[in-house]
């Protein structure tokens with residue numbers, strides 16, 4: 001099977017001239033690069049963690065003030 005280029009615009013990834021099964025596997029594995037899920041998750045989780053830490057800190061300080 002001839003080399004197959006990544007279908008994503010502006011991506012210059014091209015597989016080697018390999019067996020069709022391997023080329024398909026390479027393209028599939030490479031396509032994960034274009035899935036932005038992890039980036040979004042990291043951006044969403046970080047503020048959530050901060051909010052959680054602030055909430056815990058507030059609970060702790062109010063607990064200390066009461067006692």
Ligand SMILES: [Zn+2]
Pocket residue numbers: 006007008011012013030031033034
């Ligand atoms: Zn690509």
